[in-house]
Amino acid sequence: MALNVSGEWQIEQTNGFIVDVRVGQIRPNGEFTVNAKYILQGTTQTGSGFGSVTDIQFQCTIDWLNGSRGVYIGELNPQTGRLNGSTFDASSPNTFAGWQSLRSF
Numbered sequence: 534m535a536l537n538v539s540g541e542w543q544i545e546q547t548n549g550f551i552v553d554v555r556v557g558q559i560r561p562n563g564e565f566t567v568n569a570k571y572i573l574q575g576t577t578q579t580g581s582g583f584g585s586v587t588d589i590q591f592q593c594t595i596d597w598l599n600g601s602r603g604v605y606i607g608e609l610n611p612q613t614g615r616l617n618g619s620t621f622d623a624s625s626p627n628t629f630a631g632w633q634s635l636r637s638f
C-alpha cells in the first residue's frame with residue numbers, strides 16, 4: 534500500500550530553500566500530481582508535476598515556470614516518519630541538495 538503523502542506540506546532543502554507542495558490524491562498505482570512554490574529573492578516561483586510513492590519510497594518531478602525541472606527522490610525514515618532524500622535540476626544533475634519533509638507521515 535502506498536504511503537499517503539497527499540495534502541499540503543513543506544520540503545526543506547539543505548541549500549536553504551523551503552518548497553511548499555500540494556500533493557493530489559494518491560492513485561491505486563501510487564502516482565500523484567503535485568503543485569509547488571518557493572520564494573526566490575522576494576519573487577514566488579511556481580511549478581507543477583507528477584510523482585509516485587510506495588510504502589517507503591517517494592519520487593516526484595516538478596516543472597518550474599522559470600524553466601528548471603526539479604527531481605526529488607527520497608524514502609521514509611521509519612524513526613522520524615519523515616521523508617528525506619536528494620534533489621537536483623534535471624538539466625544539471627551534478628548540482629544537488631539534500632531534503633526532508635517538515636511533516637511526518
